[in-house]
Amino acid sequence: MSDYEILVGEFTSWTLPKEKWTHEAHLIVAIWYCKTYDLPKALDLLRYHIKTYNTSVGTPNSETQGYHETLTRFWLLIAANFVKLNETKTFEETAEVFVNSDWASRNLAFNYYTQETLFSFEARKEWVEPDLEKLPIENEFAFLPEKHHLLSDVEFSQQFYNKTLSPEIFTHEAHLRLAWIMIQNHGLKLGAEIICEQILAFVKPLGAEEKFNKTLTVASMNMVNHFMEKAKTDTFLDFIQAFPPLKYGFKQLLDQHYSFDILKDERTRKEYIEPDLLVF
Numbered sequence: 001m002s003d004y005e006i007l008v009g010e011f012t013s014w015t016l017p018k019e020k021w022t023h024e025a026h027l028i029v030a031i032w033y034c035k036t037y038d039l040p041k042a043l044d045l046l047r048y049h050i051k052t053y054n055t056s057v058g059t060p061n062s063e064t065q066g067y068h069e070t071l072t073r074f075w076l077l078i079a080a081n082f083v084k085l086n087e088t089k090t091f092e093e094t095a096e097v098f099v100n101s102d103w104a105s106r107n108l109a110f111n112y113y114t115q116e117t118l119f120s121f122e123a124r125k126e127w128v129e130p131d132l133e134k135l136p137i138e139n140e141f142a143f144l145p146e147k148h149h150l151l152s153d154v155e156f157s158q159q160f161y162n163k164t165l166s167p168e169i170f171t172h173e174a175h176l177r178l179a180w181i182m183i184q185n186h187g188l189k190l191g192a193e194i195i196c197e198q199i200l201a202f203v204k205p206l207g208a209e210e211k212f213n214k215t216l217t218v219a220s221m222n223m224v225n226h227f228m229e230k231a232k233t234d235t236f237l238d239f240i241q242a243f244p245p246l247k248y249g250f251k252q253l254l255d256q257h258y259s260f261d262i263l264k265d266e267r268t269r270k271e272y273i274e275p276d277l278l279v280f
Contacts, residue, residue, distance in 0.1 A: 004091065005092070011053060014053050018058075024104070027095075028098075030076050031095045033046050033079075034080045035091045039076065039080055040145075043072070043073060043076055047069070047244075048244045050067050050072060051067045067124075069123070070118065070126075073139055077142060078103055079098065081135075082094065086098075112131075112132050113130050147168075148173070156178070157181050160198060173240060176246055176247065177236045179221050182194055182221070192221045195217060196217050213263060214268065214269060215265075215271070215272050219254060219275075223253055226280065256278050258276060
């Protein structure tokens with residue numbers, strides 16, 4: 001295993017010593033994420049790991065310290081462009097060339113941003129477009145959200161209830177959003193009853209009734225509720241960005257509670273089966 005791979009492993013497991021979390025380390029990690037995932041997933045996971053890593057080493061993610069949304073996206077876009085230009089190289093080769101190139105300069109961001117803009121509270125909290133020069137890859141097209149985000153919570157839940165929501169929009173993330181809305185509006189217990197009824201009603205006209213799994217649906221509600229209690233957020237987008245394991249590591253979360261595959265166990269389809277490993 002290369003030194004670069006060890007660095008990424010320690011960062012993603014939050015065991016990297018604080019003094020090793022340097023500018024160069026940021027760039028190496030950015031290259032790894034761009035080599036491993038598409039850009040929306042890379043950003044979601046990188047944001048989560050940086051924030052969690054900062055907390056683990058005692059760096060607060062505040063208005064003046066810690067995670068910086070605009071800089072994180074900026075360097076991810078720069079890294080993605082570099083990976084695209086060097087797509088035949090391995091991760092180690094790409095990282096080595098990148099950190100020794102002009103693209104790795106600490107001052108690169110000031111080719112695109114004024115200091116006033118880059119060091120603003122807004123830029124730390126959310127993405128701010130460059131005010132000097134366009135980036136080689138535009139943020140607007142690199143990090144397109146899923147289509148259900150085009151709908152408000154009311155529009156999304158109403159279209160689902162009326163069965164007018166396009167089935168292609170109802171992704172795993174959209175399932176999680178519906179659970180989040182149900183808990184917000186009805187609480188966990190009643191929300192779980194309502195969401196089971198509505199999902200079953202939604203899939204029946206599509207001839208996909210056999211895909212409904214009551215245990216999976218209720219388990220999803222419990223997991224979403226667990227993370228909602230850990231951090232209050234005003235929007236689902238903020239919520240899913242704060243807890244990307246719900247989106248990208250859902251099966252691993254389920255495996256902490258069930259010793260069997262609830263998608264393949266016939267008992268779980270029509271009735272709710274309690275976890276046999278870890279209760280919710």
